[in-house]
Amino acid sequence: GAGVSQTPSNKVTEKGKYVELRCDPISGHTALYWYRQSLGQGPEFLIYFQGTGAADDSGLPNDRFFAVRPEGSVSTLKIQRTERGDSAVYLCASSLTSDRADTQYFGPGTRLTVL
Amino acid sequence: AQTVTQSQPEMSVQEAETVTLSCTYDTSESNYYLFWYKQPPSRQMILVIRQEAYKQQNATENRFSVNFQKAAKSFSLKISDSQLGDTAMYFCAFEGATNKLIFGTGTLLAVQP
Numbered sequence: 001g002a003g004v005s006q007t008p009s010n011k012v013t014e015k016g017k018y019v020e021l022r023c024d025p026i027s028g029h030t031a032l033y034w035y036r037q038s039l040g041q042g043p044e045f046l047i048y049f050q051g052t053g054a055a056d057d058s059g060l061p062n063d064r065f066f067a068v069r070p071e072g073s074v075s076t077l078k079i080q081r082t083e084r085g086d087s088a089v090y091l092c093a094s095s096l097t098s099d100r101a102d103t104q105y106f107g108p109g110t111r112l113t114v115l
Numbered sequence: 116a117q118t119v120t121q122s123q124p125e126m127s128v129q130e131a132e133t134v135t136l137s138c139t140y141d142t143s144e145s146n147y148y149l150f151w152y153k154q155p156p157s158r159q160m161i162l163v164i165r166q167e168a169y170k171q172q173n174a175t176e177n178r179f180s181v182n183f184q185k186a187a188k189s190f191s192l193k194i195s196d197s198q199l200g201d202t203a204m205y206f207c208a209f210e211g212a213t214n215k216l217i218f219g220t221g222t223l224l225a226v227q228p
Contacts, residue, residue: 033215042119042206042218043160056215089158098214100148101167106160 002026004107006092012113013082021077021110025094032075033093033104034067043091049075050098082114117142119209121219128197129227135182136192136222138207145169148210149183151192154221155203163205166190194224202226 005024013019025032031050035043045059049069057067064082069075079086089111093104118141128134140149151163166174166183173181178198182191194201207219 031214035216040220042208042220043216045215045217048214056213059215091158091160093160093216100210100214103162103165104216105162106152109158111158 004092004094004105006090006107006110008110009108010111010113012115014115015082015084017082017114019079019082019112021079021090021112023075023077023092023094023107025073025075025092026105029094029096029105030072031095031098031102031104032069033095034075034077035091035093037089037091037109039088046077046090048098055098079112082112084114087112087114117144117209117211117217119207119217119219121207121222123222124220125223125225127225127227128194130197130199132197133193133195134197134224136194136205136207136224138190138192138219140188140190140207140209142188142209142211144211147212149181149190150208150210150216151179151181151190152206152208152218153201153203154206160206164192197226199226199228 033048034046037043047057052072064080066078089109091109093106095102095104147168149166152160178195204221208216
């Protein structure tokens with residue numbers, strides 16, 4: 001596709017449930033990033049992939065959060081035992097490479113609401 | 116650790132006027148990138164302009180320009196000839212050696228007709 005796409009656009013779940021959020025990067029982009037944006041805040045880094053491997057997962061808040069990118073393209077962010085504090089917009093971005101000279105292009109995000 | 120500060124939670128400007136959004140940052144690195152992103156109600160973060168720290172010349176993109184003061188660690192965005200479509204949240208961001216973007220808390224810009 002022309003840009004980064006994310007599905008679903010909105011997700012409502014109950015406390016304790018498991019959710020998966022999907023990101024399709026721009027074709028050919030090898031680097032993929034996940035950010036979380038809480039209400040009234042700027043996005044905060046969660047994890048980034050270079051190819052299939054997680055190059056930096058230092059932003060994941062705890063072990064309930066996990067992300068994969070098995071074929072170096074689509075990525076899935078997985079959240080186990082969701083809590084109300086996980087409610088936020090989850091943004092995905094991709095760039096041609098992980099070189100800082102390459103711009104990160106963002107998707108429209110998934111709004112997660114945990115009831 | 117790097118930090119990015121946007122001290123103006125909200126700004127308002129009349130259509131066709133000029134407005135400047137402020138951003139300061141803190142880092143011990145010498146080579147880094149700075150960005151302004153726009154986020155309309157659609158949530159999509161759109162890159163407005165970027166500046167490489169080793170370049171002394173201020174970046175310009177059509178109606179958007181920056182005033183980059185490296186010694187003062189200041190990176191302001193000037194929007195000329197403001198248009199209704201410029202209404203959005205604007206985020207200043209820093210990218211250093213770690214490849215991850217560090218964002219400020221944003222400035223909500225309202226362009227009034």
